[in-house]
Amino acid sequence: MTARSIIVLSMAAAALTACQRPAAPVSAETPHVLAATDVAAGRYLVMTGGCNDCHTPNYARTGGKVPETEWLKGQAVGYHGAWGTSYPNNLRRTVAGMTEDAFVEMLSTREGLPPMPWPSVRAMAEADKRALYRYIKSLPLEGDPAPMALPPGQTPATPYEDMTMRVPGAPAQG
Ligand code: HEC
Structure with missing residues (x-):
């Protein structure tokens, strides 16, 4: 390692300390998004992760x-x-x-309903999950709660998109 790269590395370490990463340790080897702030990283993840496609009315x-x-x-x-x-x-x-820790725990362990991409968010680095939380928390608390999920076999009273698989010539597959 050259003297120059050591200087660059210690500057990077100082910068990381300065922006007060969350208390829970994140491995330096874990790839995660770097941005000027955690909120900016979270916004980037929301944009590129497609979260708006479903969680924002009319986005898709x-x-x-x-x-x-x-x-x-x-x-x-x-x-x-x-x-x-x-x-x-x-x-x-x-x-x-x-709390932020509970949010990270949920994204790391929950096996929820489709079409939410649970496997994709589970695979995110912890720092990215924390950045998502911080970005979403930076938005004003507005909007109604979504309706509760319904069990199989019930017809919703709300508008809905039918995602049952159709095979031409065969009954609906579910
Ligand atoms: C294809 C549609 C879709 C996309 C894309 C999507 N979600 Fe979801 N999301 C859902 C649905 C549907 C649920 C409810 C799932 C359930 O009840 O288990 C949900 C639930 C969640 C929940 C649980 C909320 C709660 O209060 O229980 C979180 C957190 C979440 N999504 C985050 C994200 C993030 C972050 C992204 C982007 C990386 C994302 N979602 C992308 C459809 C989507």
């Missing part, structure tokens, strides 16, 4: 032409399939009601 249908003031407020349009009907929660309310 309009090709993302929804202002940030509306992001992550959840939807009362259900996703209906073999699992029943699930609703993308208002994530502003989710983070308002839980």
Whole structure:
């Protein structure tokens, strides 16, 4: 290692200490998003992770032409399939009601309903989960709670998207 790279590394370490990373240790080897602030990293993850597609009304249908003031407020349009009907929660309310550690724990362990990409968020580095929490927490607490999920076999009273798989010529597969 050259003297120069040692200087660069110690500067990086000092910068990390300065921006007060969360108390829980994150391995230096774990790849995670770096940005000027954790909130900026979280915003980047929301943008690139597709979270708005489901958690922001009309986002997917309009090709993302929804202002940030509306992001992550959840939807009362259900996703209906073999699992029943699930609703993308208002994530502003989710983070308002839980600690950062509980949020990280949920994203790390919950095996929830489709089409929420639970396996994808589980695979995120801990620092990224913390950045997501901090970004969502930075948004004003607005919007209604999403409806409760319904068990299989019930027809929703809300609008919903039918995600049952159809095979031409065969009964619905669920
Ligand atoms: C394809 C649609 C879809 C996408 C994309 C999506 N979600 Fe979800 N999300 C859902 C649905 C539906 C639920 C409810 C699932 C359930 O009930 O288990 C949910 C639930 C959640 C919850 C649990 C909230 C609570 O209060 O229980 C969190 C947290 C969450 N999503 C975060 C994210 C993040 C972060 C992203 C982007 C990386 C994302 N979601 C992308 C559909 C989606």
